[in-house]
Amino acid sequence: MLPLARYAQAGHGTMAQGRFLSNVANPLPATFLRGGTSKGIFLKRSDLPANPDEWTPIFRGIMGSPDPVYRRQLNGMGGGVSSLSKICVVGPPSGSAVNSDVDVEYTFVQVGIDDGELDLSGNCGNLSSMIGVFALDEGLCSPRLDGTGSLATVRSFNTNTSKVIDTTFPISSSHLADLDLPEVETAGVPGQASRIILQFVNPEGARTGKLLPTGSPSDDLQVSDARLSSIPTSLVDATNPTVFIAAEHLAKAIHAEPRGVSPDDLAQPDVVELVETIRQAGAVRMGLDPSAKAQPKIAILSTPAANDDADVVIHAFSMGVLHKAVPMTVGLCLGVAAGVEGTIAHAIAARARAQRGSAQDDSGLVRIRHPGGTVNVGAKFGEDGTVLNAQVVRTGRRLMKGVVWW
Template identity: 35%
Template sequence: MTHSPQIRIAATYMRGGTSKGVFFRLEDLPDPARVPGAFRDALLMRVIGSPDPYGKQIDGMGGATSSTSKTVIVSRSTRPDHDVDYLFGQVAIDKAFVDWSGNCGNLSAAVGPFAIASGLIDAARIPLNGIMTVRIWQANIGKTIIAHVPITNGSVQETGDFELDGVTFPAAEVPLEFIDPAADDEGPGSSMFPTGQVVDDLDVPGVGTLQATMINAGIPTIFVNAASIGYKGTELQEMINSDPDALAMFETIRAHGALRMGLIDRLEDIATRQHTPKIAFVAPPADYVASSGKAVRRHDVDLLVRAMSMGKLHHAMMGTAAVAIGTAAAIPGTLVNLAAGGGARETVRFGHPSGTLRVGAQAKRDGDEWVVTKALMSRSARVLMEGWIRVPLDGAES
């Protein structure tokens, strides 16, 4: 009986924000995986343990959720004024598919620390103590992210007292700046408001006509009012994720929103675009108990937001969706802004299933258009394991 050997690849398993992923240096990947294509996708799926008809990813590094089925490739940047290039792959759990259509805002917090620890930043630039500013080119969406990484005794500081709802233990704070987070106006579906409106009537067969804010900032996101789909905005994962009819409804809304945004040409194309767009529902502040048992009071937040990721309600909030929330909140008249009370604002604190999160954005009018120069939020990151990933060679060749 013949068998294929396992290959081994240098890798680091990291938490970034409320997500986890396997990080690679581009130079450490096998030669065929250093370029986009079927070999790279097959390799990353085998690393994560997909596709898995059982939905558990037992034979891989994935954790069977959208937050833990992630891969990252980092390399020195050849772009002016950037330190590293960061490429994110969202690996489908039960399908043979890697979605490269968007960024992961949570794992963005781990890119700077990984780059420093992996020798992708010149050692002479790293302070003995202080803050190392890492300029990151997010290759999926063509945007700049600036990470401010704490350094102690010449190494990345990972422990600290910064608390992030959705993460059990405190860690060191990593502030992030998402520069010019709105999409560039270069074709269908690529402007910040692809429909040209901050609120649209979205016709969804079987659901009805919903008011929707469809925005492309951080990640393409469709916002609807919780009340219009029968929710309060205080829901936790179990209520949504245990309801097949609810999940089907959200996917139907997402498909019609994606078509309206110009992200897909046909409704059936949504099956090949699991990572984007996101769909979220918003509501005014209300009291609720977070998944940790922590009480969230209405006076602690400006609004409530729940967001879907890869077909399930997210346990906290995707970082890129938080950028979309902050951006939309800063623009008067969007559903996010109205749920927060309306008016001009540069920061917003919203309630999500695991607690609360504060995000900021700087928006201004440029003629008839809204321009957002940056969005800001803080995350944390930590190395969980480093060494070698083992991958069956036949899986990498498939």
């Protein structure tokens, strides 16, 4: 038997789904990274088949999917929840990205836990924060240094959304990311780490081409459910398309008495089914495929308590499961939506600020409370109302570099 390192270099293939991928190493060179509140496998594009259709058996094997019975992905690197079943494929710019002043391009892949389906319909904000780190580690590009030489920026092109994302982070004297400085905390992650500034350039219309796909900041969405015939929504597409609904409107459908919506309510199977029905109806109105589980996302918004310094409270669903924090692209989309008059997010944020007698500061930051804590997201708008950028601070950590069997 070959030693592990030699085996990985030898390019051994395997039989998968009736197809022999003789040109793909098994085990495959890989890096395991945390970005924000997600973890995922990062792969170089050059180590994979040129045809993405051939990625399915590889990525299923890496993550341990499908796993419809136990949902733990014990045969792979996945962790049984959507935020831990992710892969990023990174390489040099190609196609239209070559002339876009970017350093690298990447494709994000959400791997289904139950069915093993690969969803490439959207992007992951949390793992996007580590694209630049991985690119420098692998020598895929050179950093863009600031005036002091202590901060580096890597500009990437996301193939899922055809959007440009900048990541800026501290670097060492060897021009590699220094992730261990005690600078900031990320809600849901223990301890402090280096500040990674994640900035989405011109984020509107990531999937639909429009910030407001229906042309309106608020729509009465027709729903095929016995509990409600329609519900007010805001359908917004920035960084990733998202269906926003207010907790008070959902409460009317699931409670006989008027009260708020709790996480326990949102975990009930019949409520999960209703939320998915609303999400699919929103997808149709946005011109998206309702059967695609990853896009659009859906989030329930509510007004913070009077003693809370947050502007809006969010409970988001990802791949049909209530998220333990908030998908970062949803948080960024919410930050943009809160700046658009007439949206549910704008109304809630305005109500929260009036409640505590404060106004939004000049930074444009929106403070979001989610099940894991709080996060500040920002959006800058042009004079014509276009979204110039959306940004958030994340942290990350290198977890493993080596090879992975699929």
